[in-house]
Amino acid sequence: KVIHNASIMNACGACGLQLYNFGQTVSICFFTETWRPDSFIDKVLFNKRAGLHTLCLLDIKVKEQSEENMARGRRVYEPPRYMTVNQSLEQILEVLEKREDARDCLSPDTLAVGLARVGQETQCIASGPIKLLKDFDFGGPLHSMIIPGDTHFLETEMLRTFHVVGDALASEGESCSAHAAP
Numbered sequence: 693k694v695i696h697n698a699s700i701m702n703a704c705g706a707c708g709l710q711l712y713n714f715g716q717t718v719s720i721c722f723f724t725e726t727w728r729p730d731s732f733i734d735k736v737l738f739n740k741r742a743g744l745h746t747l748c749l750l751d752i753k754v755k756e757q758s759e760e761n762m763a764r765g766r767r768v769y770e771p772p773r774y775m776t777v778n779q780s781l782e783q784i785l786e787v788l789e790k791r792e793d794a795r796d797c798l799s800p801d802t803l804a805v806g807l808a809r810v811g812q813e814t815q816c817i818a819s820g821p822i823k824l825l826k827d828f829d830f831g832g833p834l835h836s837m838i839i840p841g842d843t844h845f846l847e848t849e850m851l852r853t854f855h856v857v858g859d860a861l862a863s864e865g866e867s868c869s870a871h872a873a874p
Contacts, residue, residue, distance in 0.1 A: 700836050703810045704747055707817045708850020709840060715744030720780045720837075722751045722773070730787040733794055736839055740797045743842035750775035750835050774833035777806035781826040781837070798839075805838040805851065806830055820856035828856050 705711045716739060718732040732748070739746040753773040761768045781804060788794055800823035808816040808830040816830050843851065 698811055700749070700807070700810060700834075701747070704807060704836060704838060706810055706815070707805050707807060707819070707838065707854060709745050709805070709838060709847050710844065713743075713745050713841065713844075713847075714747055715739030715742060715841070717747045717749060719749045720751060720775065720783060722753065722775055722779070723783055723786075728783075728786070730791060733784070733787050733791060733798075737794055737797060740839065740841055745841045746839045748780060748837040748839065750777070750780050750837060752834070775835065776833070777804075777808065777830050777835045777837045778826050778828070780835075781806075781822050785822065785826070803840050803851070805840060805854070807836045807838070808832070809834060810836070817854045818856050819851040819854045824856050 701717070702711060704714075716735045718735045720732055721729055723729075736746045736748075751773075752775070753770065755772075756770050757766075757768065758770055784798070785800060788798055788800075801821045803819060804822050804825050805817065805819045806825055806828065809832065810817075814831065818825060818828050818830065820828070840847070840851070
């Protein structure tokens with residue numbers, strides 16, 4: 693007997709975007725002072741130019757060692773960190789400042805969809821332009837993010853139900869953190 697696992701790869705459909713309209717999935721890593729990879733943006737651009745949605749898996753740092761502890765052979769681990777939708781959008785905006793080739797289809801006004809704790813009682817889904825969504829309070833982890841491509845009118849209608857106005861959801865009039873687990 694096969695018991696299928698819950699996965700953001702299909703649970704992301706809770707936002708109303710049709711799963712067969714997704715292109716390649718990307719991972720967005722935490723930037724560091726010396727490492728700021730932007731190669732993920734190439735797949736986002738490829739998908740966007742093809743009219744496809746991009747699911748962005750956000751970095752998780754669990755049981756990670758600092759460079760110093762690794763170099764000294766110490767088994768001391770950093771506290772867990774989970775990338776937020778907000779951090780991923782800030783990093784995308786930083787990449788857009790450097791990458792002129794991305795500006796034809798990505799900007800601070802580009803629609804994005806943030807997802808947090810999908811499938812749980814406290815799930816949060818919010819959509820809006822990157823410049824607004826980057827300040828929205830999604831509450832605790834785990835977070836994922838979608839950059840939609842071309843949308844069918846039904847997808848557009850669904851995303852409107854999750855649209856952000858200022859720091860609140862238009863449909864509920866409150867932030868997701870009001871429902872988030874501590």
